[in-house]
Amino acid sequence: MxxxxxxxxxxxxxxxxxxxxxxxxxxxxxARATMRVMIDxxxxxxxxxxxxxxxxxxxxxxxLFDFLSELIFYKDARRQxxxxxxxxxxxxxxxxxxxxxxxxxxxxxxxxxxxxxxxxVTMLRFSLAxxxxxxxxxxxxxx
Amino acid sequence: xxxxxxxxxxxxNIWELPVSYKEGMLVxxxxxxxxxxxxxxxxxxxxQVSNVATLPGIQRYAYCMPDGHWGYGFPIGGVAAMDPGTGxxxxxxxxxxxxxxxxxxxxxxxxxxxxPKLHQLIDRLFxxxxxxxxxxxxxxxxxxxxxSVVQQGSRWCLKQGFATQDDLLMTEEGGCFPGAxxxxxxEKAIERGYNQLGxxxxxxxxxxxxxxxxxxxxxxxxxxxxxxxxxxxxxxxFHCGSRGFGHQVATDYLKLFLSVMGRKYGIxxxxxxxxxxxxxxxxxxxxxxxMKCAVNMAFANRQVIxxxxxxxxxxxFQASPDDLGMRMVYDVAHNTAKLxxxxxxxxxxxxxxxxxxxxxxxxxxxxxxxxxxQNTGQPVIIGGSMETGSYLLSGMSSGADAFFTTAHGxxxxxxxxxxxxxxxxxxxxxxxxxxxxxxxxxxxxxLAEEAGDAYKDIDEVVEATExxxxxxxxxxLVPIGNIKG
Numbered sequence: 001m002x003x004x005x006x007x008x009x010x011x012x013x014x015x016x017x018x019x020x021x022x023x024x025x026x027x028x029x030x031a032r033a034t035m036r037v038m039i040d041x042x043x044x045x046x047x048x049x050x051x052x053x054x055x056x057x058x059x060x061x062x063x064l065f066d067f068l069s070e071l072i073f074y075k076d077a078r079r080q081x082x083x084x085x086x087x088x089x090x091x092x093x094x095x096x097x098x099x100x101x102x103x104x105x106x107x108x109x110x111x112x113x114x115x116x117x118x119x120x121v122t123m124l125r126f127s128l129a130x131x132x133x134x135x136x137x138x139x140x141x142x143x
Numbered sequence: 144x145x146x147x148x149x150x151x152x153x154x155x156n157i158w159e160l161p162v163s164y165k166e167g168m169l170v171x172x173x174x175x176x177x178x179x180x181x182x183x184x185x186x187x188x189x190x191q192v193s194n195v196a197t198l199p200g201i202q203r204y205a206y207c208m209p210d211g212h213w214g215y216g217f218p219i220g221g222v223a224a225m226d227p228g229t230g231x232x233x234x235x236x237x238x239x240x241x242x243x244x245x246x247x248x249x250x251x252x253x254x255x256x257x258x259p260k261l262h263q264l265i266d267r268l269f270x271x272x273x274x275x276x277x278x279x280x281x282x283x284x285x286x287x288x289x290x291s292v293v294q295q296g297s298r299w300c301l302k303q304g305f306a307t308q309d310d311l312l313m314t315e316e317g318g319c320f321p322g323a324x325x326x327x328x329x330e331k332a333i334e335r336g337y338n339q340l341g342x343x344x345x346x347x348x349x350x351x352x353x354x355x356x357x358x359x360x361x362x363x364x365x366x367x368x369x370x371x372x373x374x375x376x377x378x379x380x381f382h383c384g385s386r387g388f389g390h391q392v393a394t395d396y397l398k399l400f401l402s403v404m405g406r407k408y409g410i411x412x413x414x415x416x417x418x419x420x421x422x423x424x425x426x427x428x429x430x431x432x433x434m435k436c437a438v439n440m441a442f443a444n445r446q447v448i449x450x451x452x453x454x455x456x457x458x459x460f461q462a463s464p465d466d467l468g469m470r471m472v473y474d475v476a477h478n479t480a481k482l483x484x485x486x487x488x489x490x491x492x493x494x495x496x497x498x499x500x501x502x503x504x505x506x507x508x509x510x511x512x513x514x515x516x517q518n519t520g521q522p523v524i525i526g527g528s529m530e531t532g533s534y535l536l537s538g539m540s541s542g543a544d545a546f547f548t549t550a551h552g553x554x555x556x557x558x559x560x561x562x563x564x565x566x567x568x569x570x571x572x573x574x575x576x577x578x579x580x581x582x583x584x585x586x587x588x589x590l591a592e593e594a595g596d597a598y599k600d601i602d603e604v605v606e607a608t609e610x611x612x613x614x615x616x617x618x619x620l621v622p623i624g625n626i627k628g
Contacts, residue, residue, distance in 0.1 A: 007558035010187060010213045012347075014559055038276045040588060062398075069394055076335045076387030079277040107277050114276040115588040116559065117345035117628075119390040120239040123397065123415040124215035140215060142239045142390075143346050143559065 003033040009125060014118070015140045023060060024087050026128070026135040027067055027098075031084050034068050037118050037141060038075065044112055045081045047103040053084075058095040061128040064137060067098060068121045075118070079107045116143050145186040150174075156611040159204075160193050167197040167413065173204040175545070175611040180209050180603055183556060187213025188220075194414050195223050200230020200422070202494060206545055208501045209607035210554030210599060214238070216416035219500035219555075222548045225422060227482060227495045231410070232427045233419035234400065234434075236497035238478035239393040241434055242441030243348075243384030244315075245475050245502075245524035245551075247535065248449060250456065251468030254354045254375040254623065260459055261352070265581050265624040267455045268350060272448055273342040274628040275585035280341035282447055289337035290325040293388070296439030300446040310446060312513050313471040315503065318442040320481075323435035329395050332433075336388020336440060341447035343383045343628040345589055347552075349529060350381035350452070352624035359619035365537050366618050368519045369472050378620060379452055379469075380533055382526050383444060383628070384478070389437035396430040422495055431480065438479055445474060472535065473522040475502050477551045485546050496546050504538035504549040504614045523614050525605055526552045529582065530575060530595030532621045534605045541612030549614035550605070553598040562597040563588055584627040593627060 002019060009015040016033040020026035035042060051074060057063040067084075074080040082104035090097045107114065119142040128137045149164045153173070158181055160172040172192040174181065188211045195205035195217050202224045211220030216235020223236055257264065273280055282305075284292065292299045297318025300306035311318045325333075343350060357374045360366045371378075385392075400418035403426055404410045410419065420426040449471070453464040460467060478499055484491045496503075505512050505521040512521055520538035527533040531553070538547055557565070568587025571594055575582050584590045608614045 005560045007560045010215055011185065011558035011561075012212060012219060012555045013215065065398075073331060073335055073387075073391065075277045076339065076390075077331075079279065109275075109585070113586070113588075114345075115586050116592060117276045119346075119387075120394050122215035122239075123235075123401070123418065126415065142215060 002029040010140050013140055014143050018137045019134060021134040023089055023135055026137055027064060027087055028084050030064060030068060030137050030139060031071060034071055034118060034141060035081065035083060037116055037143060039081060039112055039114055041113065042083065045083060046105045047085065048105045049080060049103065050085065051082060051102045053098065053100045053102055055098045056092055056095065060096050063096050063098055064128050065121050065126065068139065072118050072120065080104055081107055081112065118143055145184065145189070146181060147189050156607055160189065165193045168193060170196050170201050170204050172196045174207045174211060175607060175613060176209045177603060177607045177610070180599065180607055183599065184211060185213045188218045191218040192221060194417060195221055197413060198223060198231055198233060198417065198419060199410060200225040202226055206548065208550040209604045210550040210552055212554045214500065216414060217497070217499040220550065221499045222501050222546060223497045224494040224546050227422050227493055230422055230495060231419035232422045232431055232480055232495060233417050233497065234393045234397050234430065235416045235418060236499050237434060237480050238499050239390045240384040241389035241393060241437035241478050242476045243478050244441060244445065245380065245382050245526050246445045246449060247472040247524045248379040248452065249370045249468055249470050249472060250377045250379065251373060252377045252460065253373060254377055257352065257377045261581055261624050264352065264455070264459055265583050265626060267459060268452065269583040269626045271451050271455055272350060272626065274345070274626060276345050278342045279338045282340045284337050284340060286333050286337050289333060292340060292443050293328065293436035293440045294323045294325055295319055296442040297446045300443050305450040306446045310449065310471050314442060314474040315476050318446065320435040320438045322432055323439050324432045325436055327429045327433040328392065328436055332388055332391035332395060335391045336386055339386040339388065340444055341451065342386060343448065344386055345628040347593060348383040348628035350379065350626045351529065351622050353378050353380055353533060353620035353622050355618050355620055359621065361616040361618060365519045368515065369522050369535060369617060370470060371618055380524065380526060380620065381445065381448060383448065385437040385441035386444060388440050392433050392437045396433060399426055434480060438476065442474065473524060475524050477502060486543055494546065498548055500551050501548050502551045503547060504542055505547050506538045506540035506542055509547065523549055525550060527601035528553055528595040528598040529593055529622060529625045529627065530580070531601050532619055534601065534616060535618045535620060536605060536608065536614040537617050539612055539615050542614065545613055549608045553601040553604055555597055556599050557597040559592040562592045562594055566591040566594040580622050580625065582625045582627060590627055
């Protein structure tokens with residue numbers, strides 16, 4: 001199970017756990033979990049627009065916070081529904097970086113059945129951890 | 144059963160967690176609730192209100208209102224007053240949707256006059272007020288103009304013809320928090336918000352047509368003072384905030400505070416979502432100013448929406464907004480931090496009041512209230528679920544201990560995820576129509592999340608506020624139509 005919504009944290013908001021073998025897959029799953037709150041059918045998003053992504057943070061955990069916040073930003077600023085296309089992680093002098101692309105399209109009410117808006121990623125119980133096998137994240141989104 | 148054993152009953156409707164409940168608590172935590180509401184409260188409330196009690200500079204008590212539920216950082220319904228000299232400011236005590244709030248507008252129409260045109264009215268409101276995920280507004284602005292909006296709030300709307308002077312008088316702080324400086328706002332926040340002025344958003348945001356039935360008037364004198372003078376009078380209530388702009392401001396400063404809180408100011412907290420900075424630090428002051436920009440954006444947003452509502456009514460009922468009696472009762476903010484003077488041991492003292500999912504409720508005679516409400520106390524607008532009804536309350540003199548604050552809504556009891564599994568949006572829409580409530584929405588999934596059964600009993604919540612001396616019931620308002628974001 002790559003991600004699972006949780007009903008036992010912050011019931012006015014949306015919480016999820018995500019698991020993956022690699023950090024890159026974990027980021028992809030967390031992106032899917034976040035976007036699924038806003039649009040039920042992720043397959044309805046066509047990859048017709050590309051946005052460049054470049055983030056630097058002190059930790060991989062805060063990199064995930066920034067990464068999910070970018071998806072939420074583009075939804076408002078450009079009405080774009082985006083999912084990660086290419087992701088490349090690297091170490092920096094002060095922490096970790098992520099370079100890549102997001103792909104998707106502008107919201108089209110004729111094809112996209114929208115659900116509930118996501119306002120922000122919160123720090124409540126926010127975590128990203130490397131396990132013996134793979135990675136796990138817990139995220140609470142403000143909706 | 145989630146109620147901690149350490150919770151003490153102070154009086155019939157006031158409960159307290161002592162400072163011994165959790166390491167680091169500086170003051171006790173107090174929750175206003177009936178026995179039923181306290182038993183139903185989720186565990187997160189007790190955890191979070193006691194976390195709030197550990198914030199540096201907190202005064203008197205960390206409070207939670209009867210509609211309290213599990214939030215992030217503060218519980219929803221949380222209130223904390225800080226000493227501005229020694230205390231902190233925390234975005235987690237305000238929320239991401241800065242100045243999410245309620246506005247109530249009168250008409251002189253009755254339910255009998257509106258019913259025959261209800262579908263047209265709701266359809267037109269739904270067509271004319273942008274709703275849903277990522278919606279953009281009808282006011283087209285350049286980014287520089289948007290900077291004026293966030294610095295001036297409703298005053299900008301007045302200049303542009305979207306407001307009347309009377310609207311500003313009937314808005315908390317006149318629809319503009321002074322000291323909002325857009326230089327403290329990121330380009331990202333501007334880019335995210337400048338095209339969202341005049342949009343409702345999604346989630347629990349809505350615009351509702353309601354009726355004040357004679358049997359639901361609790362305090363006839365105050366109801367009349369608030370403008371409810373006709374039996375079965377129709378009113379318009381709506382709920383929305385500062386949209387993506389406010390969300391980005393909160394995100395930006397949450398990250399900034401996380402980076403300086405421990406490193407620069409040596410503050411260690413139990414929950415990172417409570418990230419804070421000393422109020423008088425450069426970061427604290429920058430956030431306070433940026434937060435005011437978001438507060439003003441929300442006032443302007445509700446004002447522009449009101450302009451649209453007036454246009455729709457005017458077109459449909461072929462009369463001017465004035466002739467339709469479309470005056471504002473009041474506009475209240477839910478998610479803010481404000482410097483306010485309140486009674487303290489040695490006379491009056493200034494406090495930085497954080498209110499998150501709670502409403503300022505000034506009692507009679509409080510400076511800052513419009514002249515017409517000096518005898519009644521401040522109108523307080525409590526939004527219930529779209530199925531059950533809402534309330535108009537008034538602030539009470541006895542609310543002074545809680546810094547004149549009361550509840551803000553019904554408060555959720557069921558998670559959104561659970562509600563979506565339990566209810567079907569399309570069926571809910573049909574069932575509500577059968578009960579005389581016509582709803583339009585962009586999202587049946589979103590509608591299901593807002594089902595009445597996902598919320599606490601609104602009657603119980605407002606009764607608890609009255610019994611605790613925070614706010615008095617004036618009128619219950621029942622919905623007949625709703626556009627849901």
